[in-house]
Amino acid sequence: xxxxxxxxxxxxxxxxRTEGIYTLSSWREMIYLVAPRLVLxxxxxxxxxxxxxxxxxxxxxxxxxxxxxAISFDFLTNFVGLVCxxxxxxxxxxxxxxxxxxxAFGLSPILTIPIAxxxxxxxxxxxxxxCLPIRxxxxxxxxxxxxxxxxxxxxxxxxxxxxxxLPGLTTFPNIWxxxxxxxxxxxxxxxxxxxxxxxxxxxxFRSIKDNDQAVKASGIGITRYKALAVFIAxxxxxxxxxxLCHLYAWVGISFFALDFSILPIAAAVLGGMGTIAxxxxxxxxxxPLSEILRALGGLxxxxxxxxxxxxxxxxxxxxFNYFQRKYHQFExxxxx
Amino acid sequence: MKVMRGYLMDVFVYGLINSVVLIxxxxxxxxxxGISRLPNFAHGALYVLTGFxxxxxxxxxxxxxxxAIVLALAITALIGAAIYQFFLVRIRGMEAxxxxxxxxxxxxxxxxxxxxxxIGHGFAIPVFIDGSIGIGGVIVxxxxxxxxxxxxxxxxxxxxxxxxxxxxxxxxxxxQDERAAMMLGIDSDWTAVISLALGSALAGLGAVMILxxxxxxxxxxxNVLIFAVAVCIxxxxxxxxxxxxxxxxxxxxxxxxxxxxxxxxxxxVAMAAILLTLILKPSGLLGRxxxxxxxx
Numbered sequence: 112x113x114x115x116x117x118x119x120x121x122x123x124x125x126x127x128r129t130e131g132i133y134t135l136s137s138w139r140e141m142i143y144l145v146a147p148r149l150v151l152x153x154x155x156x157x158x159x160x161x162x163x164x165x166x167x168x169x170x171x172x173x174x175x176x177x178x179x180x181a182i183s184f185d186f187l188t189n190f191v192g193l194v195c196x197x198x199x200x201x202x203x204x205x206x207x208x209x210x211x212x213x214x215a216f217g218l219s220p221i222l223t224i225p226i227a228x229x230x231x232x233x234x235x236x237x238x239x240x241x242c243l244p245i246r247x248x249x250x251x252x253x254x255x256x257x258x259x260x261x262x263x264x265x266x267x268x269x270x271x272x273x274x275x276x277l278p279g280l281t282t283f284p285n286i287w288x289x290x291x292x293x294x295x296x297x298x299x300x301x302x303x304x305x306x307x308x309x310x311x312x313x314x315x316f317r318s319i320k321d322n323d324q325a326v327k328a329s330g331i332g333i334t335r336y337k338a339l340a341v342f343i344a345x346x347x348x349x350x351x352x353x354x355l356c357h358l359y360a361w362v363g364i365s366f367f368a369l370d371f372s373i374l375p376i377a378a379a380v381l382g383g384m385g386t387i388a389x390x391x392x393x394x395x396x397x398x399p400l401s402e403i404l405r406a407l408g409g410l411x412x413x414x415x416x417x418x419x420x421x422x423x424x425x426x427x428x429x430x431f432n433y434f435q436r437k438y439h440q441f442e443x444x445x446x447x
Numbered sequence: 448m449k450v451m452r453g454y455l456m457d458v459f460v461y462g463l464i465n466s467v468v469l470i471x472x473x474x475x476x477x478x479x480x481g482i483s484r485l486p487n488f489a490h491g492a493l494y495v496l497t498g499f500x501x502x503x504x505x506x507x508x509x510x511x512x513x514x515a516i517v518l519a520l521a522i523t524a525l526i527g528a529a530i531y532q533f534f535l536v537r538i539r540g541m542e543a544x545x546x547x548x549x550x551x552x553x554x555x556x557x558x559x560x561x562x563x564x565x566i567g568h569g570f571a572i573p574v575f576i577d578g579s580i581g582i583g584g585v586i587v588x589x590x591x592x593x594x595x596x597x598x599x600x601x602x603x604x605x606x607x608x609x610x611x612x613x614x615x616x617x618x619x620x621x622x623q624d625e626r627a628a629m630m631l632g633i634d635s636d637w638t639a640v641i642s643l644a645l646g647s648a649l650a651g652l653g654a655v656m657i658l659x660x661x662x663x664x665x666x667x668x669x670n671v672l673i674f675a676v677a678v679c680i681x682x683x684x685x686x687x688x689x690x691x692x693x694x695x696x697x698x699x700x701x702x703x704x705x706x707x708x709x710x711x712x713x714x715x716v717a718m719a720a721i722l723l724t725l726i727l728k729p730s731g732l733l734g735r736x737x738x739x740x741x742x743x
Contacts (some may be wrong), residue, residue, distance in 0.1 A: 188543050189543070192542075192543070194542070194543045194546045194547065196546070196547075196550060241722045241725040241726045242722075242725050244729070245725070245729050247542075247684075248486040248542075248546060248684075249680070249721075249725060249729075251486070251488075251546045251550075252486075252676050252680070252721065253718075253721060253722070253725075255488075255550075255673075256673050256676075256714075256717075256718050256721070257718075259669060259673070259714065260714055260715065260718050263711060263714055263715075264711075264715070266711075267709065267711035267712075369554075373551075373554060376547060376551075380547065384543075407562075408562070409558055409561050409562045410558070410559070410562045412554060412558040413554070413555050413558045413559045413562060415551075415554075416551040416552070416554040416555035416558065417551075417555055419547060419548070419551035420534060420548065420551050420552060420555065423538060423544050423547060423548045423551070424533075424534050424537050424538065424548070427538075427544065
């Protein structure tokens with residue numbers, strides 16, 4: 112049926128007109144621009160009010176945590192060219208710093224979370240610094256090894272509570288603060304990163320991904336900017352980890368578990384790589400789905416891996432890119 | 448590890464065995480990366496898979512031992528070829544997708560093994576010949592001697608294969624200069640299929656040699672991948688001689704660590720080797736990746 116034809120795609124007129132922000136001239140154009148963003152923000156703000164029980168409200172928090180990890184993965188992979196296989200490293204470092212401070216010195220979450228975010232980001236950046244000057248598979252390998260290594264060290268030396276972890280951490284006062292804190296952080300991260308990658312520095316990041324020799328030839332040190340990008344991404348991950356330890360009132364070696372590495376990758380690939388908002392969409396689909404599939408137990412990781420293989424192999428575009436195309440463009444078949 | 452504290456001869460003999468074990472673990476990864484520039488993150492999974500397939504043939508289907516091993520190796524080689532032919536070929540050249548994709552394949556294999564109940568201590572394949580022998584006052588069992596012999600045999604036969612057979616020469620051609628090799632009529636996709644089949648079979652061969660010394664364990668997949676990668680990075684990704692030298696360096700370093708510090712720190716040694724190599728000489732001991740050195 113489609114033989115001898117091809118799909119032609121044309122930008123909608125309204126997209127072309129609204130591309131320059133100064134040409135906005137009608138409500139319709141403003142709504143066209145604002146509607147998708149507003150759906151995300153309002154949707155996230157309203158959802159906690161509609162959910163029937165605290166089980167679902169906790170689920171929203173978990174979803175946002177995975178979304179944060181997925182966003183930081185997407186940022187590192189598609190805007191800086193560093194494939195990170197160890198979201199669990201950021202989770203674990205953030206979680207253990209916040210949990211350790213809270214358990215040892217009784218600091219409140221208001222202090223531990225910012226300290227864990229900044230301190231964790233610095234620690235992760237220093238840990239990953241050796242593989243930043245070069246391209247290639249080194250970053251992926253090193254990020255894959257670190258969580259396993261730290262897990263082994265904690266198990267072997269029994270520091271930080273060993274295999275039992277640190278129980279009895281301070282929790283947030285009530286479920287509403289739980290939810291709106293992480294929802295606020297997620298919204299800020301999505302829009303902040305989307306803004307960042309469209310600034311000059313975002314251009315620099317992308318050029319490091321595409322051709323780092325050319326960047327060096329322009330007299331710009333790539334290691335510094337890669338370190339900055341890792342700092343930003345690991346900060347987001349550590350923040351998620353610090354938040355999670357106060358949500359569960361516990362931090363343990365399962366913070367270094369494979370789930371925190373693989374689900375964000377699956378979410379980013381499913382949602383659409385290189386869009387920052389796409390990984391959130393992916394997490395919003397995968398986390399409830401994996402809750403439904405809880406009965407499968409260990410098979411869930413197989414399930415994420417199969418999703419990854421199918422999407423990467425067959426439709427690497429991802430959901431968000433697909434919707435974005437439908438929103439911005441007409442499509443119709445034409446004779447070749 | 449049966450290394451006793453302070454016995455130099457022990458460290459020497461078991462360090463040699465450990466080094467050859469590392470060669471067996473790393474050979475497959477090194478071959479695949481060297482020939483087709485594909486980082487095969489499913490390497491560890493293929494290693495574990497061969498162990499379990501051998502176990503199934505041996506215990507469930509009641510085949511005799513050599514037949515079980517040969518069949519298991521053939522199956523692993525086929526799976527490796529299929530991974531390339533049906534999946535990796537679509538994403539070849541896209542660095543991020545290659546890494547994520549092969550990692551996902553490895554995870555799918557390992558976690559489905561775990562799900563099918565292949566965990567715990569009930570899974571072991573027997574040693575080839577029972578018994579042990581004393582070498583310079585150190586008691587070594589025959590399996591470990593067989594490992595050293597097999598490691599030597601594999602090294603030599605790989606060298607002969609890549610230097611004197613037509614397929615081996617075309618693999619080296621692709622590894623040295625892909626475009627020139629393609630101009631001379633060597634199909635890059637075909638060599639990649641062969642390299643993955645060969646690499647998987649080598650991972651499997653390592654598994655059937657090494658696994659009789661202990662239980663088959665899904666977690667071993669991650670360790671094997673990490674050790675293989677550490678050896679390859681230390682020796683220089685894609686350099687075969689470098690892999691051999693790095694195996695001995697890392698093998699003795701690990702044995703010394705186990706002898707004088709603690710068993711748990713094997714992985715720390717591997718990670719330290721990766722990081723030190725990246726800091727001091729990113730192209731590895733014998734890596735010929737000039738562009739890597741220019742980047743630092």
